[in-house]
Amino acid sequence: xxxxxxxxxxxxxxxxxxxxxxxxxxxxxxxxxxxxxxxxxxxxxxxxxxxxxxxxxxxxxxxxxxxxxxxxxxxxxxxxxxxxxxxxxxxxxxxxxxxxxxxxxxxxxxxxxxxxxxxxxxxxxxxxxxxxxxxxxxxxxxxxxxxxxxxxxxxxxxxxxxxxxxxxxxxxxxxxxxxxxxxxxxxxxxxxxxxxxxxxxxxxxxxxxxxxxxxxxxxxxxxxxxxxxxxxxxxxxxxxxxxxxxxxxxxxxxxxxxxxxxxxxxxxxxxxxxxxxxxxxxxxxxxxxxxxxxxxxxxxxxxxxxxxxxxxxxxxxxxxxxxxxxxxxxxxxxxxxxxxxxxxxxxxxxxxxxxxxxxxxxxxxxxxxxxxxxxxxxxxxxxxxxxxxxxxxxxxxxxxxxxxxxxxxxxxxxxxxxxxxx
Numbered sequence: 001x002x003x004x005x006x007x008x009x010x011x012x013x014x015x016x017x018x019x020x021x022x023x024x025x026x027x028x029x030x031x032x033x034x035x036x037x038x039x040x041x042x043x044x045x046x047x048x049x050x051x052x053x054x055x056x057x058x059x060x061x062x063x064x065x066x067x068x069x070x071x072x073x074x075x076x077x078x079x080x081x082x083x084x085x086x087x088x089x090x091x092x093x094x095x096x097x098x099x100x101x102x103x104x105x106x107x108x109x110x111x112x113x114x115x116x117x118x119x120x121x122x123x124x125x126x127x128x129x130x131x132x133x134x135x136x137x138x139x140x141x142x143x144x145x146x147x148x149x150x151x152x153x154x155x156x157x158x159x160x161x162x163x164x165x166x167x168x169x170x171x172x173x174x175x176x177x178x179x180x181x182x183x184x185x186x187x188x189x190x191x192x193x194x195x196x197x198x199x200x201x202x203x204x205x206x207x208x209x210x211x212x213x214x215x216x217x218x219x220x221x222x223x224x225x226x227x228x229x230x231x232x233x234x235x236x237x238x239x240x241x242x243x244x245x246x247x248x249x250x251x252x253x254x255x256x257x258x259x260x261x262x263x264x265x266x267x268x269x270x271x272x273x274x275x276x277x278x279x280x281x282x283x284x285x286x287x288x289x290x291x292x293x294x295x296x297x298x299x300x301x302x303x304x305x306x307x308x309x310x311x312x313x314x315x316x317x318x319x320x321x322x323x324x325x326x327x328x329x330x331x332x333x334x335x336x337x338x339x340x341x342x343x344x345x346x347x348x349x350x351x352x353x354x355x356x357x358x359x360x361x362x363x364x365x366x367x368x369x370x371x372x373x374x375x376x377x378x379x380x381x382x383x384x385x386x387x388x389x390x391x392x393x394x395x396x397x398x399x400x401x402x403x404x405x406x407x408x409x410x411x412x413x414x415x416x417x418x419x420x421x422x
Contacts, residue, residue, distance in 0.1 A: 029092040030142045031216065032342055034156040040125070040318070041304060041367045042071040042342075044143065044158050047131060055301035055339075057214055057398060058160035059416060067132040067160060069112075069143065072125040072367070074318070080148035081112040081155060083130060088140040090207050090402040090411040091221075092159065095139075097409040103137050112145070116314055122276055123318040138164040138413040139402075159216070161400065166414035168193040169399050172238070184389035186212075187245045192225070192235040192401055192415060200406065202228055202235050207402040207411065212246050213299045213395050215343045220244040249395065250387040252297040252338065252372035255281050258307045260317065260368070270319070278320045283359065284375070286327045292390035297372050299396045300338040304369040316368040325360040325375050327386060329353045333378040334386070336362050340371050345378060396420060 034042060044058040047068045060066035073079060087095040087103055100108040114129040135141070143158045172189040188210055199205055208222035222244060225235035239245070256264025260277050263269050268280045306316040323336050335341070336349040341364070351360035360375070375386045401415030 027093055030086070030088060030094060030157055030159075031092070032157060032159050033154075033344075034342065035153075036155045038074040039156055040072045040074060040365070042069075042156055042158060043304075044069050044160055055298055055303060057396075057418065058158070059398070059418075060160075060162055062138050062162050062164050063134050063136070069128075069130040069132065069145075069158070071128050071145075071156070072118075073128065074123060074125050076124045078115050078117075078126045078128075081128060081145055082148055082151070083110045083112060083143055083145045084108045085132075085135070086142040086144050087137070087410060088142055089404075090140060090209060090400075090413075092140055092142075094142075095410040098137075103135055103141075104133060105136065106133060111148075119312070119314045120309060121315060121317040125318070127314055132160075135162045137410075138162050139411055140413065161413055161416070163400075163413040163416040165416075166194070166197055166403075167401055169401060169415045169417035171399070171417065171419055183391055184248055185242060185245045186248050186391065186393075186395065186397070187239055187242065188220075188397055188399070188419075189238045190236075190399055190417075192237070193233060194235070194414075195233050197233075197403070197414070199233075199403070202230070205403055205405055206235055207404070208237060209400040209402070210244065210246075211398045211400070213343075214301070214339070214398075217343060218246065220246070246395075246397075247384055248389045248391050248393045249374070249384055250287055250390055250393055251293070251295055252300050252374055253284060254297060254370065254372050255279075255321075256370055257319065257321065257366065257368050258305050258370060260319065261308055273320075276320055277317065278322065280322045281324065284323070284325045286325070286386045287388045288386060290388060292388075292392045294392065294394075297394075298370075299394075300343070300372045300374065302339050302369055302371040304367055306368040308368075318365055318367050321364050321366050323351070323360075323362045323364070323373075324357070325351065325386065326358065327360065328358075330377065330385065332382070334360050335376055335378065336364060336373055337376040338371070338373040340364065340366060340373055345376070351375070 046056050046066055087098045089095050112128050112130045116127050118125045141160050145155045170191040203224045210220045222237055226238045227236040255266040260270045266282050268282050270279045304313055304316055309315045334351045335345045341349045351362040354361050376383050377385045397419045399417045402411040403414045404411045
């Protein structure tokens with residue numbers, strides 16, 4: 001009887017999983033995306049009680065409980081949310097052939113019933129918290145959050161990765177071979193050693209992905225190694241003419257929004273308009289043509305904190321933040337960009353040109369904290385038009401090594417190397 005009930009439940013969960021996969025659409029990459037307007041400040045980070053962990057990549061070793069989800073719902077009452085985990089291949093397409101028992105020690109349905117209400121804030125919100133379970137298999141995963149009564153419609157989706165330490169990744173950091181380009185780009189060359197794996201066809205079975213500053217819009221995919229030394233069990237990825245290179249960019253701009261009582265760094269003033277507070281940032285200017293200037297940034301990230309009242313996240317209020325960029329009008333669209341926009345060019349971050357001030361303007365609704373950001377152009381050839389590109393720029397690069405032997409149903413993440421600075 002118990003076995004029958006278990007089989008029935010697994011079948012129902014499998015049917016639910018099928019609905020989720022078909023809703024997101026099989027064969028298309030699943031992105032980190034918010035689908036419900038009231039959802040804000042989604043963070044998936046390492047479960048260590050340190051502020052800096054909010055900015056670490058959502059990448060953990062296999063069989064370790066290491067990630068925590070937090071998010072706000074701008075509402076007076078708590079909704080009923082649940083989450084499930086979807087395995088993906090290295091291209092972030094749903095791996096529908098992988099069953100729940102292959103990746104989890106428990107049922108793939110997690111009620112998000114740990115929540116608290118905001119306290120003494122002008123904007124009401126409910127703060128939700130979920131500790132993710134251990135996973136059995138390495139690879140790419142999507143955290144799919146939905147409302148309890150609508151399991152096949154996402155409220156938001158979030159990418160994360162689980163890895164094994166099965167190979168060694170040894171980086172070689174050098175400018176690219178072309179001198180002119182090397183002044184404005186970063187080329188990541190590296191070596192993968194696999195002495196403990198019997199890889200039959202490494203040129204077909206290994207795939208490598210490199211990510212810059214946790215962005216997904218400009219990741220580099222290496223389908224095959226440049227050189228193979230099968231006798232030494234080594235695959236080398238070395239490029240000479242900017243193949244798989246990154247625009248180096250510039251250090252991120254930042255502003256301190258931890259108080260509404262006084263203006264923090266790069267905040268001109270805060271003021272109250274109606275039911276919400278507003279923060280007007282200092283007028284920014286283009287960095288085009290300027291020499292590189294080094295200063296500490298957090299690689300486009302942010303962390304939530306308030307220095308007002310009791311200082312808890314539940315007392316951190318939301319403000320309408322005004323961005324202004326002095327400069328000439330160009331033909332392409334300009335966006336505020338960074339982790340504060342989920343590394344996406346979203347409609348809210350698209351800037352409008354104001355002839356009166358000869359500047360671009362935009363507004364974002366943000367929670368109190370410290371934020372990095374940049375202004376980017378919607379054109380890959382001139383993306384950093386207002387920021388500039390300098391080879392000295394310090395960025396976070398991550399190398400992901402995937403392995404799928406012949407006959408396997410999904411890609412395993414067998415190597416991971418973060419490089420804190422170039």
